Amino acid sequence: MNRVITDYKKENRRAIIKAIILRVLCYSFLCFVSVMCIFFFYLLLVNTTRANNDLQGGRFTLMLSRFFNQNFKNLFSKFKTDFDALKGFRASFVIAFSSAVLTCYFSALTAYGIYAYDFKGKRLMEAFILAIMMIPPQLSSVGFFQMASKYGLKNNWWMLILPSIAAPSIFFYMIQYLRATLPKDLIESSRIDGSNEFMTFNRVVLPIMKPALAVQMIFAFVGSWNNLYMPSLLLSDSEKKTLPVMINALQRTSWGNIDLGCVYMAIFLSILPVVIVYLFLSRFIIKGVTAGSVKG
CATH class of the missing domain: 1.10.3720.10 (MetI-like)
Known part of the structure; x- marks a missing residue:
């Protein structure tokens, strides 16, 4: 009887660990997709604040600039x-x-x-x-x-x-x-x-x-x-x-x-x-x- 209970606990523990791993992987993937979507919107916002010469020079940056009003x-x-x-x-x-x-x-x-x-x-x-x-x-x-x-x-x-x-x-x-x-x-x-x-x-x-x-x-x-x-x-x-x-x-x-x-x-x-x-x-x-x- 004790052996059956022990086996059941092991199987239950494995199922819980498997569910946790799957959930972590799922949420990690969703977070990655969300970050990628937000990143390109943010990059667009950054480019609206940059000067034309800076943009045509091809330099990449993630920092906001001061040319939003001018553009x-x-x-x-x-x-x-x-x-x-x-x-x-x-x-x-x-x-x-x-x-x-x-x-x-x-x-x-x-x-x-x-x-x-x-x-x-x-x-x-x-x-x-x-x-x-x-x-x-x-x-x-x-x-x-x-x-x-x-x-x-x-x-x-x-x-x-x-x-x-x-x-x-x-x-x-x-x-x-x-x-x-x-x-x-x-x-x-x-x-x-x-x-x-x-x-x-x-x-x-x-x-x-x-x-x-x-x-x-x-x-x-x-x-x-x-x-x-x-x-x-x-x-x-x-x-x-x-x-x-x-x-x-x-x-x-x-x-x-x-x-x-x-x-x-x-x-x-x-x-x-x-x-x-x-x-x-x-x-x-x-x-x-x-x-x-x-x-x-």
Whole structure:
């Protein structure tokens, strides 16, 4: 009997030691990743405080300098034609916010339709939508640009907002969330109570999907805010350009005339709103990730 107890204690001790080692390794890795992420943001902040000559000299440093205010003033004086912050922020916010809202709503609506109804070709339709994720958007950009030019839709924000509604990756997340959290009996009960399909979706399903919607709105907003490829193709009017397009114009200046301090300052200002939004809404990401596993 004593031998059995001794063996059990040894096995239990080994399991505890193994769990501690795994936890230490896991936390060490997460700390390393966190430090690396924070390091590059800090390096960007450092470069916004350095003089242009110092940056072009290629000297590396982690110490803050004293040229932050000067770079800020130069950005809005010397490069005002290429970088109009207010117009850029307005364009980026309108496009990113509209895209995020419409993308999440219609992706959730599509996911609900496929989840709630049984019809012929349902699996094929879902597979087709997911297969679109494998097609890079660059393949259709030439045809899209030609269509926009033909119908006079260049320099139109709607040409960047409406195509983003079709988002297979967000649809995939939404339908997985519905399968994990929404019982079909709830939909049937709503129908029995006399609710039509849109009322059921808007009043019953959407409130349940709030964590998923919040998560995907953050990702969709950030993705649209940072988008450079399509806006650079469609937006040539300085009144309509987004922040990434303006920053790209700064970087395309000849090397002798480029002010790297201003470039880093522009990048810093462009990502600052995204960082702030993420910090305030990050709790929704945790809820969205864990809700399905808790309720499922």
